[in-house]
Amino acid sequence: MTQETVAATTDAVLDREETMSRDELEALQLSRLQHTVAYAYDRVPLYKRKFDETGVHPTDLRELSDLGKFPFTTKEDLRLEYPFGMFAVPQHEVARIHASSGTTGRATVVGYTKKDLADWAKLVARCLRMAGVRPGMKVHNAYGYGLFTGGMGAHAGAEALGCTVIPISGGQTERQITLIQDFKPDAILATPTYLLTIADAMAKQGIDPASTSLKYAVLGAEPWTEEMRHELEVMMNIKACDIYGLSEVMGPGVAGEAVETQDGSHIWEDHFRPEIIDAFDSSIVLGDGEPGELVFTSLTKEALPIIRYRTKDLSRLLPGTARPAHRRMGRITGRSDDMIILRGVNLFPSQIEEIALRIPELSPHFQLELSRPEGQRMDQLTVKIERRESVTVEGSAAAARTLQQQIKIHVGSSCTVDVVDPGSLERSNGKLRRIYDMRPKA
Template sequence: MTSHSVAPSSADVPQPWTPPAPPADRSQLDSEELYSRDEIEALQYERLRWTLHHAYNNVPAYKELYDSHGVHPRDFKQLSDLELFPTIDKEFLRAAYPFKALAVPMDQIRRIHASSGTTGQPTTVAYTENDIEMWASLVARCMRAAGVKPGYKVHNAYGYGLFTGGLGAHYGAERLGCAVIPMSGGQTEKQVQMITDFEPEVIMCTPTYLLALADGFANAGIDPKDTSLKVAVLGAEPWTDGMRQEIEKLFDLKACDIYGLSELMGPGVAGESVETQDGCHIWEDHFRPEIIDPINENALGDGEHGELVFTTLTREALPIIRFRTHDLTSLEPGTARPGHRRMKRVTGRSDDMIILRGVNIFPTQIEEIALEIDTLSPHFTLEIARPNRMDELTIKIERRETATLQDAEAGGKELQARIKTRVGCSCKLEIVEPHTLARSSGKLRRIYDLRELND
C-alpha cells in the first residue's frame, strides 16, 4: 500500500471538501469513483490532515483524548500514522450527548438525527449543508451501482424520523433523479397495495422486511414475481448470500447491499455493484477504513478478518476518527470500482457474538445453514438460557408453508447436525408455525439472552 510521506507545516492544512453540483447526466459516474488506488490514497492523506486538525481544534473531547495519549495532528505524516491515534466507540459519543461532539456552531447545522438508544444513552449525529449534500451524493452512487436508473420510482420502506435510513435513502434517490414513494416502515398490507398500484421499479428496506413483504404479497394472492420491482437495495442488518438468492428467486429481481452507520453518516458509506455482487465498495474519497483485531486492536492487513474501523474524511459537523463499528469483515481489492476497496459481507458483530461453552456463534452462520434446508424458513430467533448452570442455545425457526410439520422436523434435525459439524456446538430446536415469530421493518432482533432470568 502506498504511503504519502510529505509532512505538512502546521499552517498548511487543507480546506474542507466542497460538494460539486449534481451532474447534468445523473446516470454518469462521479469522477472520484474512477480514481486509481494511488489517487485515492493521495486524496485520503490530504483530507485526513484536515479532519484531524478540524476535530482537535473544534471538539474538546478529541483534544482531551489526544492530549492524554500524547498525540497531535502534526504527528500525522503518512497514512499509516493514523494508527497513532486512539480508537473511539459509541461511549465516546454518548459522553458528548447531545451536542458536545459537534465541530461547528449550531447555526451551521441543518439536520439532527439520533440513534434509538436501545442499549444505552442515544447518540446524536448532525449535518451541515455540505454534509447533507455529500450524503445524498453517496447514496445516489450506491443506488446507481446497484442498477437503479434516473427516472425509476423508488419505494422507500426504511423508517423515517430520527433513524437515518429513511431520509438518507430519500435524498439519495432524489439526487439520482428518481421519484420517491416515502412509505416508511410497517403497514405491510398498505405496502403491498402501494407497490401494486404505483408500480415502482426499486425497493429500499431491510432484507428481512422484504421477506416479510413476500409473505404479504402471498397473503394477498399475488406472486411477488409479478410485481414491477426490478432492483432491491437492502441494508441496515447483516444478511447472507443465501438470503440474497432467496429474495432474488422470490421477486425475480437483483438485490444489492448498501452499508452505513448513523455515526458515520447513515446509509451510503459503501455500496454493492449489480455487475459483480461481490461485496460493498467503500467510497474511500470520503471514508478511510481499517481492520483491527477486536481483542487487542492491532491493525490487520487487507484480506484478514477482523473489526471494521472508520474515519470520516469530509464531514464538517461531526468528524469521526477511528470509530469502532463492531462489524466483522475483511477488506479486499476493488473490482467494479478498482480504486475503492471492498468490504466482504459482514459476518456478525463483535458485540452480537454468542459465546456458547467456548464456541463463537453469529446469527448469520445459522441463517446461512437454515437457508440450505428447503423445509425451513429464514425466520428464526436464538434464545440463550442457563437452566442448570450450563448455557443452552435454542433455535426457534418457522417451517415453510409448503412443508408439513413432519418434513420441517426432519429438516430441523438436519439443521442441528450441520450446526454441530460446521459451527461446533449443539443446540435445541423448536419448529414453529409460519408467521409466528415477530417481523420488523427496522433492524431485526435475533438474539434473546435469558440467562439472567435463570440465575
Template structure:
C-alpha cells in the same frame, strides 16, 4: 418469470472519484485525513483531550499508516458527550440532527451541515446507481423516517440521483403492498428482513411477489447472507444489492454494492478511510483480506468529524472490482456485540441463517433463545425456526435433525431446534431482533 437484463455499469455517468487510480485516491485521502484530524483536534474538546492523553498531535500524521497512532472513538464516547459535545461547528451551522433509538443506553446524536447533507445525498445516489437504480425510476423507500438516518438519507440520495421517491417509511405492510401494485416502482429500499416480510404478506394475499414491477432492491441496516440474497431474488424476481452505513459515520451510503458484480460493497474511500483491527486486541491493525472489526475515519464531514470509530461490525477489506480504486467490504459476519459465546464457542445469527437456508424445508424466519435451565451452569441455545408451507410432519423432523447436525459441524456447539408453524414468529417492520436472552440476570 424471466429476470430482465441488468443494465451494465457503462450506461451510468460515474463521479470522477469513482474512476481515479488507487494512487490518486490515496493521495486525496492523505490530504483530507490531515485536514480532518487537525480540524477535529481544534474544534472538538473530546478529541483534543484524547489525542493529548495518547501523546499524539495532528502534525504526527505524515502518511496514511500514521492513522494507527491515534486513539479510537467509541459509541460510549458519543454517549458521554450527549447531546452536542461532538459537534465541531456552532449550533446555527447544524442543518439537521439525527439520533439512535437509545434503546440500549443513552442515544448517540449526530449532526450535519448543509455541505454534509449534500455530500451524504451524493454518496447515497452513487450507491443506488451502482446497485442498478437509474434517474427517472420510481423508488419505493421502506426505510424508517425520523431520527433514524435510513429513511431520510435514502430519500435524499434517490432524489439527488433524479428518481421519483415514494416515502412510505417502515411498517404498514398491507399499504406497502397496495402502493407497490398501484404505483409500480422500479426499485425498493428496505432492510432485507422487512422485504422478506413484504414478500410473505403478498403470498398470503394470493399475490405472486415475482409479478410486481420491482426490478432492484437496495438492502441494508442489518447483516444478511448470500443465502438470503438468493431467497429474495428468486422469490421477488429482482436483483438485490447491499448498501452499508451507520449513523455515527454518516448513515446509509458509506459503501454500496455494484449490480454487475454483487461481490460486496465498495467503500467510498474519497470520503472515508477504513481499517480492520483485531476485535479482541484493537491495537493490532490487520491487513487487507484479514477478518476483524471495521473502523472508520471520516475525511470530509464538517459537523461531526469521526476519528477511528469502532463500528463493532466484523468483516474484511478486499480489492476493488467494479470500482477498482475503492476497496470492498466482505459480507458482515456479525457484530462483536451480537456475538453469542456458547460453551466457549463464538456464534453469530448470520451463521444460523446461512446454514438454515440451505435446508429446503426451513424458512428464513428464525429466532435464537438463550436460556440457563435452573440448577445448571451451562447455557442452552434454542433455534426457533418456521417450516415452509408445504412441509410435512416427517419433513419437519428430518429438517430439525439436519439443522442440529449442521450447526454442530459448522459452528462447533450443540443446540436445540424447535421448528414452528409458518407465520408464528415476529416479523420485521425495520430492523429485526434475532437474539432473545432469557438467562437469569446476575
C-alpha cells in the same frame, strides 16, 4: 444477468472520484485526513483531550499508516458527550440532527451541515446507481423515517439521483403492498428481513411476489447472507444489492454493492478511510484480506468529524472490482456485540441463517433463545425456525435434526431446534430482533 440488468449498469455517468487510480485516491485521502485530524483536534474538546492523553498530535500524521497512532472513538464517547459535545460547528451551522433510538443506553446524536447533507445524498446516489437504479425510476422507500438515518438518507440520495421517491417508511405492510401494486415502483429500499416480510405477506394475499414491477432492491441496516439474497431474488424476481452505513459515520451510503458483480460493498474512500483491527487486540491493524473489526475515519464531514470509529461490525477489506480504486468490504459476518458465546464457542445469528437456508424445508424466519435451566450452569441455545408451507410434520422433524447436526458440524456447539408453524414468529417492520436472552438476570 439479464440484458436489461447489463444495460442498466453501462449507461451511468460516474463521479470523477469513482474513476481515480488508487495512487490518486490515496493522495486525496492523505490530504483530507491531515485536514480532518487537525480540524477535530481544534474544534472538538473530546478529540483534543484524547489526542493529548495519547501523546499524539495532528502534525504526527505524515502518511496514511500514521492513522494507527491515533486513539479510537467509540459509541460510549458519543454517549458521554450527549447531546452536542461532539459537534465541531456552532449550532446555527447544523442543518439537521439525527440520533439513535437509545434502547441500550443514552442515545448517540449526530449532526450535519448543509455540505454534509449534500455529500451524504451524493454518496447514497452513487450506491443506488451502482445497484442498478437510474434517474427517472420510481423508488419505494421502506426504510424508517425520523431520527433514524435510514429513511431520510436513502430518500435524499434517490432524489439526488433524479428518481421519483415514494416515502412510505417502515411498517404498514398491507399498505406497502397496495402501493407497490398501484404505483409500480422500479426499485425498493428496505432492510432484507422487512422485504422478506413484504414478500411473505404478498404470497398470503395470493399475489405472486415475482409478478410486481420491482426490478432492484437496495438492502441494508442489518447483516444478511448470500443465502438470503438468493431467497429474495428468486422469490421476487429482482436483483438485490447491499448498502452499508451507520449513523455515527454518516448513515447509509458509506459503501454500496455493484449489481454487475454483487461481490461486496465498495467503500467510498474519497470520503472515508477504513481500517480492520484485530477483534481481540485493538492495537493491531490488520492487512487487506484479514478478518476483524471494521473502523472508519471520516475525511470530509464538517459537523461531526469522526476519528477511528469502532463499528463493532466484523468484516475484511478486499480489492475493488466494479470501482477498482475503492476497496470492498467483505460481507458483514456479525457484530461483536451480537456475538453469542455458547460453551466457549463464538456464534453469530448470520451463521444460523446461512446454514438454515441451505435446508429446503426451512424458511428464513428464525429466532435464537438463550436460556439457563434451573440448577444448571451451562447456557442452552434454542433455535426456533419456521417450516415452509408445504412441509409436513415428519419433514419438519427431519429438517430439525439436519439443522441441529449442521450447526454442530459448522459452528461447533450443540443446540435445540424447534421447528414451528409458518407465520408464528415475529416479523420485521424494520430491523429484526434475532436474539432473545431468557437467562436469569444476575
